[in-house]
Amino acid sequence: MTDSKIQYKTPNYCPTCNSIVETGVIFTYTYNVTYTDELQNEGTAIILSKCLNCERPILTEEQFQNIEEHSWSNDKIQLYPISDNVALKNAPAIVINPYKEAIKCYRAQAYDACVIMCRKGIEAICVDKGEAKGNLAEKLKKLNDNKILEDTFYSWANELRLIGNDGAHSHVQIVTQQDAKDSIDFFDALTTYLYHLVDQYDKLKKRRTTI
Ligand SMILES: [Zn+2]
The missing domain is CATH 1.20.120 (Four Helix Bundle (Hemerythrin (Met), subunit A))
Structure with missing residues (x-):
């Protein structure tokens, strides 16, 4: 058994519940991170979370950007469950x-x-x-x-x-x-x-x- 403690909560679409639900982020892996200076960076994050309603896992990929204490993310793609044809x-x-x-x-x-x-x-x-x-x-x-x-x-x-x-x-x-x-x-x-x-x-x- 590995640790699956929730780091923080965020709203997300759950295909099982078919609605925007509260999800708990369990693990975040970042890569392709580039620093424009010491207070600014951007990169790609793979985020494993779970739906707090039905407990099913959700895996998403998003592009993030941090400037000082502000952070943004965009181009969110759902990797699991796969819903694309x-x-x-x-x-x-x-x-x-x-x-x-x-x-x-x-x-x-x-x-x-x-x-x-x-x-x-x-x-x-x-x-x-x-x-x-x-x-x-x-x-x-x-x-x-x-x-x-x-x-x-x-x-x-x-x-x-x-x-x-x-x-x-x-x-x-x-x-x-x-x-x-x-x-x-x-x-x-x-x-x-x-x-x-x-x-x-x-x-x-x-x-x-x-x-
Ligand atoms: Zn759900």
Whole structure:
């Protein structure tokens, strides 16, 4: 067992609690520290903390700057739990934007808005894959017919469409936090499949046939 005493408390986003919570900093590792003079320095800090609400660990990286007794930090990146989608860098902007918006809405606990954004993302995928005509249900069906969306992915996308409809139009059907979380997870899986794995598989096949 190592020491996990809390050094100080600071507010942070906890993905498990899905809210800004009080976190306790357990350990800070700094590197790339440069001194502009003896009272000023800047560098990178890796900070291990724990959520004081659910006790889960959180690892962040931030750029800090100290001038005399004042300190700032910016460019905070969450390293753990990982919440970024690797497929995103290969997806077109029309798909990335609603995805990022959906994440923002989820973190703001705006679950209706979150599922509507996921639905918008699905619509963007259809447009990107060449299906711009008709309503969303028809576009998805066409993607399924021409084998861009296999049956399982087609049913997921269709479910996102229906949840998105509830978020947009229903006053009876309440969108819960779990619905919003599931929508993001399925949207995640769809983009990973369409913009990452399919691409990776094509490259693998190409590499293997040229050997
Ligand atoms: Zn928590």
